Amino acid sequence: MKINKINFEGKFAKLPGADYAVGIIAKMNNYEFKIVKFKGDFIWHSHEDTDETFIVLDGTLIMNFRDRTVEINKSEMIVIPKGVEHKPSSVNGYKVLLIEPEDTPNTGNVKSDVTIKKIGWV
Amino acid sequence: MKINKINFEGKFAKLPGADYAVGIIAKMNNYEFKIVKFKGDFIWHSHEDTDETFIVLDGTLIMNFRDRTVEINKSEMIVIPKGVEHKPSSVNGYKVLLIEPEDTPNTGNVKSDVTIKKIGWV
Numbered sequence: 001m002k003i004n005k006i007n008f009e010g011k012f013a014k015l016p017g018a019d020y021a022v023g024i025i026a027k028m029n030n031y032e033f034k035i036v037k038f039k040g041d042f043i044w045h046s047h048e049d050t051d052e053t054f055i056v057l058d059g060t061l062i063m064n065f066r067d068r069t070v071e072i073n074k075s076e077m078i079v080i081p082k083g084v085e086h087k088p089s090s091v092n093g094y095k096v097l098l099i100e101p102e103d104t105p106n107t108g109n110v111k112s113d114v115t116i117k118k119i120g121w122v
Numbered sequence: 123m124k125i126n127k128i129n130f131e132g133k134f135a136k137l138p139g140a141d142y143a144v145g146i147i148a149k150m151n152n153y154e155f156k157i158v159k160f161k162g163d164f165i166w167h168s169h170e171d172t173d174e175t176f177i178v179l180d181g182t183l184i185m186n187f188r189d190r191t192v193e194i195n196k197s198e199m200i201v202i203p204k205g206v207e208h209k210p211s212s213v214n215g216y217k218v219l220l221i222e223p224e225d226t227p228n229t230g231n232v233k234s235d236v237t238i239k240k241i242g243w244v
Contacts, residue, residue, distance in 0.1 A: 005185075005192050005200045028173040028201050028221065031153070051150040055177075055219075057197070063127075070127050075179070078127045079150050097177075099150065099221065 008057055011035050012095060014122040019093070020114065022106065023122030032102045034119065039093035044085055045108035052080045052100045059094035063087075130179055133157050134217060136244040141215070142236065144228060145244030154224045156241065161215035166207055167230035174202045174222045181216035185209075 015021040026033040064087040137143040148155040186209040
């Protein structure tokens with residue numbers, strides 16, 4: 001069996017040059033590791049069935065909750081508990097490693113223009 | 123509900139000053155995020171029931187497999203498939219974020235001097 005290491009920057013280089021791009025880079029049991037680059041305001045949503053983990057690899061992620069805002073920088077992480085509404089934002093852009101069960105929809109319980117039907121591997 | 127971000131360096135500062143130390147820093151569903159610092163040669167072991175993810179935050183992790191060796195540096199990760207024997211090593215020390223189901227034993231199927239009965243939170 002061939003077991004490869006994964007280099008984050010090498011994977012980010014394969015994402016398209018848009019303000020929002022996502023790609024799966026690894027799987028652990030039934031969980032997926034996705035790289036995400038994002039700039040702007042995402043939409044309010046929640047995931048009813050699962051927690052979701054954001055590890056910031058570069059830049060600053062502003063995580064908005066209904067009652068407050070948390071600023072997450074490089075070398076920091078946050079776990080969003082299931083059912084909790086959140087809205088990621090970034091002024092200058094961030095790069096994140098996202099960890100959640102496979103087939104977790106990117107906009108959770110909401111259908112929107114930014115909903116991705118099927119996230120691909122990079 | 124209070125949802126806090128987690129700063130890796132702040133958590134590492136709370137680990138004891140030994141060549142090997144582990145602490146739980148977060149939970150996502152039934153998975154745990156653990157910080158690990160390690161220097162030396164660990165033992166050969168495998169986890170029969172689960173994959174296991176190592177994200178290198180600092181230093182170099184030499185992951186030995188029975189048929190080859192993979193060097194994993196900062197900003198790189200590797201997923202060890204369940205059942206695969208591995209032995210982490212490091213000459214100068216590494217800091218790793220380890221992700222696996224709760225209560226996964228640190229030495230897998232092997233009992234040894236380095237087996238930790240119950241890993242605590244930091």
